[in-house]
Amino acid sequence: MSSRNLPAPAFARTRLGSGPGLLLAHGAGSSLAGTYGPVLEALAARHTVVGIDYPGSGETPRFTTPLSVDDLADQLIAAADAEGLDRFAVSGYSLGGPVAIRAATRHPERVTALVLTAAFPHRDNRLALASSVWSKIAASGDRELLAEFQLMMALGTQALESMPAEQLQQTLGYVAAGAADGSSEQTDLVGRLDVRDDLAGITVPTLVVSTTDDRLVSTALHRQLAETIPGAQLADIATGHLPMLERTDEWLQLTTDFLDKHHS
Structure with a gap:
């Protein structure tokens, strides 16, 4: 278990499937099901999938105070603890990317691999x-x-x-x-967070999936992740910000091939 003290699990969580652990961090303004719904069953066919809903998503009550990326990351790890997972890969989509990065840097002994899709280390203009x-x-x-x-x-x-x-x-x-x-609170967090200082210290295998027709998160931010995280692999998908919806099979194949190779 983690050497860093964790809060009690307080967010609604989902567990599906069996096999190696895989944590899911969803995008802003969505939920676990809203982000990963098209691929949840396929991921659960190969992994023990655990994910949380951020405050104001799914069954997690809305917060009246600003959200923190560290709190979201710690709650994701706390959910893994509650479901009996010791080590796991983490898939982070959009806002879930920085959440996954903070999970890996705050709990490095727990995370075995990262998949960062349409993600960003900080906001550009x-x-x-x-x-x-x-x-x-x-x-x-x-x-x-x-x-x-x-x-x-x-x-x-x-x-x-x-x-x-x-x-x-x-x-x-x-x-x-x-x-x-x-x-509102989740998208406000998008405009405030900055995980650039964490990137060079990530030591686990990392796949960065760049959505090349993305009007929300630029490919320059995707590439900044790939270029700064040591040894990161970059894969392009010709899609907008929603590859799980627009190119479901292509995104799933990239993810599962990477996890099969680097995470067991």
Whole structure:
């Protein structure tokens, strides 16, 4: 178990499957199921999957205080403890990327590998502006406007422009209904966190998946992760910010091939 003191597990968590441990850290404004839903069963067929919902997502109560990336990372490890996992890989998507990085640096004896998808070590100007607008729209309570902003920013060009008008409206309704109550606090954290000082100290095998048509998190931020984490492997997917949705099989194959090679 970790040498660092851990809090009691306080976030809603999910456990599925069997095999080597794999922790999942979801994106801002979403949930574990909302981020990883298309691939959860496939991942659980090969791993013991454990994931948490951040405050204001899933069944985890919303916080009234600002979120901390360290708290999210520690709660992810606490969930692993509660489910009896000692060592595990960590998959982090978008905001979950910095959460996974902090989990690896705060609990290095526990983490065996990292998969960082559409992730970032800090905000650049585009991400700062996007997270600020996203947080303000979410705080307004206008779920339809929030869904319009999310789809405009998150979907790649091909996925968005290939939608007939009726499908676009249906998708907007689905996104609006699924928006996390804690979206404002989670996207506010996106604009504040900075894990650049952690990158050079990561010693586990790391896969960085760069979403090359990403309008939210730039490929320059993806590449900064790959270039700064020692020995990190970079893989490109021609998709927007949602590879689990747009290129499900391709993302899953990259992830499982990497974990099969580097994590047991």
